[in-house]
Amino acid sequence: MSLDCDEPGQTSALPSNEAAATTEPPTAESSELSAAAAAPTSEERQQSAADQASTLPKPPAEQLDADISQIIFPDEPDLTDCQQTIYASDSTIIYAPKFLSEVADQVYERLITDLLPQAFQHRPSEQRRVYWIGPSYTYSGVELKENLNWHQVIEDIRDFIYHDTQFDVPKFNSVLVNFYTEPGDRIPWHSDDEDELGDRPTIATVSFGAERLFMLRRRDGNVTHRFPTLPGSLILMAGNCQKRLQHQVPAAHSQNGVRISLTFRVTKPELRRKRALPDDPTYSQPLNGGPFGDDQGGRDDDQGGHDDDQGGRGDDRPQERQATARRDREGDRGRRGRGGHQRGRRGGRGAASGAAAASAASWPAGAAAASATSAQAAAAARPYAQVAARPAPPRRPQAAIPPIVFEVHRDAANKLMQFVAWLQTNFAGEARAVNTAPMANQPAYLVFPASERDYNVFLGGALREEKLLEHPVKRRPARARPLDNRTGPDRVQQQPVRTFVATEVPLAFSEADFATLLRGTLKLDIVSVHRIRARATGKATQFVRIFTKSAMTYEKCLRDGICTDFLKFNCEDSRTDEPVRALQCQRCQEFGHRAAQCRGSSAAGFAAASIPGRSASTRAQRSAPTAAARTEPPVEPAPSPRRSTTRRPERLLRPKPRRELRKLRPLLPQCQVRPTTPPPTTTPTAAG
Numbered sequence: 001m002s003l004d005c006d007e008p009g010q011t012s013a014l015p016s017n018e019a020a021a022t023t024e025p026p027t028a029e030s031s032e033l034s035a036a037a038a039a040p041t042s043e044e045r046q047q048s049a050a051d052q053a054s055t056l057p058k059p060p061a062e063q064l065d066a067d068i069s070q071i072i073f074p075d076e077p078d079l080t081d082c083q084q085t086i087y088a089s090d091s092t093i094i095y096a097p098k099f100l101s102e103v104a105d106q107v108y109e110r111l112i113t114d115l116l117p118q119a120f121q122h123r124p125s126e127q128r129r130v131y132w133i134g135p136s137y138t139y140s141g142v143e144l145k146e147n148l149n150w151h152q153v154i155e156d157i158r159d160f161i162y163h164d165t166q167f168d169v170p171k172f173n174s175v176l177v178n179f180y181t182e183p184g185d186r187i188p189w190h191s192d193d194e195d196e197l198g199d200r201p202t203i204a205t206v207s208f209g210a211e212r213l214f215m216l217r218r219r220d221g222n223v224t225h226r227f228p229t230l231p232g233s234l235i236l237m238a239g240n241c242q243k244r245l246q247h248q249v250p251a252a253h254s255q256n257g258v259r260i261s262l263t264f265r266v267t268k269p270e271l272r273r274k275r276a277l278p279d280d281p282t283y284s285q286p287l288n289g290g291p292f293g294d295d296q297g298g299r300d301d302d303q304g305g306h307d308d309d310q311g312g313r314g315d316d317r318p319q320e321r322q323a324t325a326r327r328d329r330e331g332d333r334g335r336r337g338r339g340g341h342q343r344g345r346r347g348g349r350g351a352a353s354g355a356a357a358a359s360a361a362s363w364p365a366g367a368a369a370a371s372a373t374s375a376q377a378a379a380a381a382r383p384y385a386q387v388a389a390r391p392a393p394p395r396r397p398q399a400a401i402p403p404i405v406f407e408v409h410r411d412a413a414n415k416l417m418q419f420v421a422w423l424q425t426n427f428a429g430e431a432r433a434v435n436t437a438p439m440a441n442q443p444a445y446l447v448f449p450a451s452e453r454d455y456n457v458f459l460g461g462a463l464r465e466e467k468l469l470e471h472p473v474k475r476r477p478a479r480a481r482p483l484d485n486r487t488g489p490d491r492v493q494q495q496p497v498r499t500f501v502a503t504e505v506p507l508a509f510s511e512a513d514f515a516t517l518l519r520g521t522l523k524l525d526i527v528s529v530h531r532i533r534a535r536a537t538g539k540a541t542q543f544v545r546i547f548t549k550s551a552m553t554y555e556k557c558l559r560d561g562i563c564t565d566f567l568k569f570n571c572e573d574s575r576t577d578e579p580v581r582a583l584q585c586q587r588c589q590e591f592g593h594r595a596a597q598c599r600g601s602s603a604a605g606f607a608a609a610s611i612p613g614r615s616a617s618t619r620a621q622r623s624a625p626t627a628a629a630r631t632e633p634p635v636e637p638a639p640s641p642r643r644s645t646t647r648r649p650e651r652l653l654r655p656k657p658r659r660e661l662r663k664l665r666p667l668l669p670q671c672q673v674r675p676t677t678p679p680p681t682t683t684p685t686a687a688g
């Protein structure tokens, strides 16, 4: 009876149905109801047919009732070999392998006949088919439309769980019916933590047909439970199970028939949050750390002491529960009008349930807290429940988070079948995978943009899928172009930065002051400012380069200059994509000659090529060291007066006598003019 579980959780046996068995004879009421079941009135048959809405198969009403009456539900669930595990103090798992085994074959036949033809494939990547009953529901990214027409047998099973077991479960209003028709059909690791399910959902799974394995694991990847889904078995997850654990039904090698699982839940569409942004994470926030945090185990120790206390909870249930159950039954009977025969078969079980519940003292507060009132009571009574009942922290807006790209080694990803599906499950459909080089021999990568939270999960070392552990997950440098049409760009295309130069900015203005003036006082949309320094001397000039991403700022400044109440700075364009006019030949130190006329062994670069003029002068000039007169544009060329004005370069282009050049020297911050004779006694100065 003990559970193969490596958690410090508590596993205990629930009382078997022998202990819970009733000795009460059927009541008069139940006998009446049985009689009614045997001979349903025409009114009841009509009602029954009306209940079977259009989405359900349409056997004649008589036949339907006849079929139902063939399924005689037991008075009590069979709790033989039932196991209950309290995991991490606040999560409860119950496995009852024979829960409804008595009627399993009949239920199976009915569901296969009635519902399988209407079930639809859940996702292309997952072969299993589903059928939904309940309010509209978004389930792992797929919207299931509202369907309030309960199939009779399923509704009866729901009521059976609610009324006729000792489990403190809510009255489920929804059920997802899964059909695993092929051995390959599966449901990957996931938690049922959709918004509509509320904070601590209770989910009951009743299985029929082929046996499969239902597995539970911690979020760090350690498998904690393996339950064979025997026909008629029940697996109940309550409390914080969906936060702490994930579950799956893996593919099988073979299977005999179809496996059907009825997963009952309470859904509240009003809890559904709008997911306007693709990056909005949809997995629920765990109590500790990240979604795959390791610290969950640690909580067990801290809070393990509370487990023993929980047994007491059972004691305060029976009367309240019985009364509610009775009320519900009455209500149901009156409302449905057709249920007499069903209920009649179970006559007297209300009292039996009460007796069983009175003797059962093992249902934990964690599960009981599934309903709001129980949650409050439990929170008041149990410290762990107080923690668990905390409202979820508000979700952070995700708008500003850019997509992040990861690389997972292809080998690792390939080992994990259906990697894309796996990602979608674990990352709530936010992560997408693309095999960058499927046919390549060398390691290729799967790349998937994800949210910031995914980032923490992936890079925090918490991507604990066994198969992926061998290969580290790394962040890939963002690229501006999409990898292919399944991915967006990793990085938003940057707006081009424009630059221009403000002239005659007094040296008294520091860069910071000038930036403050522009940004603060003039409200200009600028990125930064940078005072230009003479390359040769490093001295600050009166030119300040301004960087902006705003086309408007750029154009306005160039047109009007930068004007304050007292100052005006002219602005000049300094786009570097225009050909830079060379001002002086590198080799011969002459201005304005053509390359063809240059008498040196090699032409004087672009300076000579672009500037018409006379030939290079003396050999002495040609042999002058080139470094001293280099005029290539710097990476970010400082705007010399000659380049940034329209007037000066023209004047300079005219051939000039050498003495005129000397006069110009102060205006040429980047050029050192090497006079022929005599050698200069002072270093050339820079304009500024």
Ligand SMILES: O=C(O)CCC(=O)C(=O)O
Pocket: 176, 178, 187, 192, 205, 214, 247, 248, 249, 261, 263
């Ligand atoms: O088929 C099962 O047992 C599990 C199904 C399930 O986990 C689900 O529908 O969320």
Ligand SMILES: [Fe+2]
Pocket: 190, 191, 192, 247, 263
């Ligand atoms: Fe599930």
